[in-house]
Amino acid sequence: MDDWAALGYLLAAVLFILGLKRLSRPRTAVRGNQYGAAGMLVAVLVTLTDNSIIGFEWVVGGLILGTVVGALLAVKVQMTAMPELVALFNGFGGGASVLVAAASYTQAVDLSIETSRLSSSAALASLIGAVAFTGSLVAFAKLREALHWSGFRGITLLSALGVAAALVFAVLMVVDSENALWLWLLVGVGAVVGLLVVAPIGGADMPVVIALLNSLSGMAAVAAGFVLDNSLLIIAGSLVGASGLILTQIMCVAMNRTLPAVMFSPAPVGDGAEADDVYAGRVRSTSPDDVAMLLESAERVAIVPGYGLAVAQAQHAVRDLTRRLTDRGTEVVFGIHPVAGRMPGHMNVLLAEAEVSYERLVEMDDINPTFEQTDVTIVIGANDVVNPVARTDPSSPIAGMPILDVDKSDVVVVIKRSLSPGFAGISNPLFAADNSLMLFGDGREAVVDITKSLQHL
Amino acid sequence: MELLIAATLLVLAVFLGVELITKVPPTLHTPLMSGSNAVSGITIVGALLAAGADHSTFTAVLGFVAVTMAMINVVGGFLVTHRMLHMFGPRRRRAAADQSGTDGEDL
Numbered sequence: 001m002d003d004w005a006a007l008g009y010l011l012a013a014v015l016f017i018l019g020l021k022r023l024s025r026p027r028t029a030v031r032g033n034q035y036g037a038a039g040m041l042v043a044v045l046v047t048l049t050d051n052s053i054i055g056f057e058w059v060v061g062g063l064i065l066g067t068v069v070g071a072l073l074a075v076k077v078q079m080t081a082m083p084e085l086v087a088l089f090n091g092f093g094g095g096a097s098v099l100v101a102a103a104s105y106t107q108a109v110d111l112s113i114e115t116s117r118l119s120s121s122a123a124l125a126s127l128i129g130a131v132a133f134t135g136s137l138v139a140f141a142k143l144r145e146a147l148h149w150s151g152f153r154g155i156t157l158l159s160a161l162g163v164a165a166a167l168v169f170a171v172l173m174v175v176d177s178e179n180a181l182w183l184w185l186l187v188g189v190g191a192v193v194g195l196l197v198v199a200p201i202g203g204a205d206m207p208v209v210i211a212l213l214n215s216l217s218g219m220a221a222v223a224a225g226f227v228l229d230n231s232l233l234i235i236a237g238s239l240v241g242a243s244g245l246i247l248t249q250i251m252c253v254a255m256n257r258t259l260p261a262v263m264f265s266p267a268p269v270g271d272g273a274e275a276d277d278v279y280a281g282r283v284r285s286t287s288p289d290d291v292a293m294l295l296e297s298a299e300r301v302a303i304v305p306g307y308g309l310a311v312a313q314a315q316h317a318v319r320d321l322t323r324r325l326t327d328r329g330t331e332v333v334f335g336i337h338p339v340a341g342r343m344p345g346h347m348n349v350l351l352a353e354a355e356v357s358y359e360r361l362v363e364m365d366d367i368n369p370t371f372e373q374t375d376v377t378i379v380i381g382a383n384d385v386v387n388p389v390a391r392t393d394p395s396s397p398i399a400g401m402p403i404l405d406v407d408k409s410d411v412v413v414v415i416k417r418s419l420s421p422g423f424a425g426i427s428n429p430l431f432a433a434d435n436s437l438m439l440f441g442d443g444r445e446a447v448v449d450i451t452k453s454l455q456h457l
Numbered sequence: 458m459e460l461l462i463a464a465t466l467l468v469l470a471v472f473l474g475v476e477l478i479t480k481v482p483p484t485l486h487t488p489l490m491s492g493s494n495a496v497s498g499i500t501i502v503g504a505l506l507a508a509g510a511d512h513s514t515f516t517a518v519l520g521f522v523a524v525t526m527a528m529i530n531v532v533g534g535f536l537v538t539h540r541m542l543h544m545f546g547p548r549r550r551r552a553a554a555d556q557s558g559t560d561g562e563d564l
Binding site: 016017019020021023024025026029030032033034036037039040043044047048050052053054055056058059061062063065066067069070071073074075077079082085086089090092093095096097099100101102103104106107110117210211214217218220221222224225226227228229230231232233234235236237238239240241242243244246247250336338343344345346348349352353355358361363 | 458460463466467470471472473474475477478479480481482483484485486487488489490491492493494495496497498499500501502503504505506507508509510511512513515516517518519520521522523524525526527528529530531532533534535536537538539540541542543544545
């Protein structure tokens with residue numbers, strides 16, 4: 001690599017760093033993303049001038065095909081489907097790193113120029129990339145609800161055996177570099193491990209997995225950087241790896257669970273047997289008209305969305321209700337739990353799509369002290385993240401999980417299809433609390449009805 | 458590049474990444490994820506080298522598939538992040554307000 005190319009890669013790295021820096025504020029974030037894209041363009045252009053690129057037919061073909069497919073997916077996707085699209089893209093990134101490592105290793109073996117450093121980093125890139133590839137595809141399928149398989153007893157043991165086998169193949173790759181067979185066995189085992197590890201994880205644990213897979217695809221790029229001896233891959237991959245790890249940690253803290261617990265022990269699930277004791281005779285249901293009357297006299301209203309908001313596509317209806325209320329002079333805020341939805345920040349994106357200003361979206365720690373001064377809190381499609389049991393019952397599966405203290409507001413209206421339990425499988429005493437009203441039905445229709453009633457008051 | 462220098466780059470970049478990412482507010486976590494995801498498509502560099510190396514048809518095909526996958530990751534990732542971030546920005550709300558004829562007040 002000549003000095004000009006090295007300088008070009010340095011420029012690309014600087015653009016990635018500046019881009020991430022600008023992603024930290026909504027006002028500069030669009031520009032930040034453009035910096036990142038510019039960095040990538042510089043990296044591609046510099047690489048295309050590399051002397052070792054002799055034939056261009058495969059290069060150009062791949063560039064065109066990838067651009068068309070990527071652009072189509074990005075333009076067509078609905079905002080509610082964002083988690084699965086991110087998972088899919090992530091899988092492609094991981095898969096590309098596997099193939100890059102495989103191609104470099106195969107070339108080196110053919111020419112007998114492989115070194116133990118090249119072999120070991122190719123092994124690492126293949127393993128991490130393969131896990132990220134199949135893991136992301138499984139996450140994609142689960143998020144699309146196309147896959148309901150959640151594994152079998154002893155699946156963790158099988159994954160552990162898979163990792164052990166992968167390590168053996170990795171050693172064989174370094175020791176016996178006569179042919180590339182070990183590499184492909186390693187890729188195969190890694191692919192199976194990715195499948196086995198992600199399959200049992202679902203529902204509310206999804207944000208953790210997506211963040212972790214994101215990190216893995218970055219680490220695979222780092223390993224590919226060691227294979228190619230390329231500083232830009234190492235720097236950019238490390239940035240992504242760090243980003244994914246931090247998000248993983250934030251999500252784990254927000255659920256009061258450790259990463260190993262999320263990965264290797266199925267979520268502690270209640271059996272819902274106590275439902276009759278909790279709910280019997282105490283649940284009061286209400287109507288859109290009554291909720292509208294409550295809202296009419298309210299000065300401060302908090303809306304707490306959960307995954308159900310995304311399922312019901314209720315974000316635009318919520319926006320209309322918010323607009324109606326603020327026109328009347330009512331203060332409206334949104335309380336966002338860090339793990340509401342299926343990926344970090346999922347609710348924020350949906351509400352932004354519906355043009356709800358991000359200034360109205362309040363983080364859990366900031367909104368919790370204000371619930372006591374809130375007249376009406378509307379919970380839409382959220383359950384476990386507003387379950388007061390997390391505070392009160394140390395034996396509960398969600399004990400200690402930070403929750404939104406909606407039960408402290410004067411009145412809580414819960415919009416939900418039924419009393420069925422959330423992901424944790426436990427009853428929610430909030431639904432039977434003295435200050436709670438249940439509005440049973442589809443989230444979007446219920447909010448539309450409330451808004452209509454409010455109009456006629 | 459010496460192994461030690463490569464390792465130095467790795468460690469420094471991880472620290473830099475941690476510093477940068479902890480400053481991103483939760484409201485931007487989804488775009489952060491899809492944007493950083495697009496950056497992980499940097500493996501495109503290796504994919505281009507493999508596809509153009511003219512070593513054997515087998516490695517060229519591996520490279521071709523790698524270029525395609527990495528390019529989906531890169532183009533799709535940056536585009537979809539742009540779409541999302543556009544919704545967070547002030548510009549879109551103004552445009553939408555113009556269309557609907559309202560006073561453009563932020564919700």
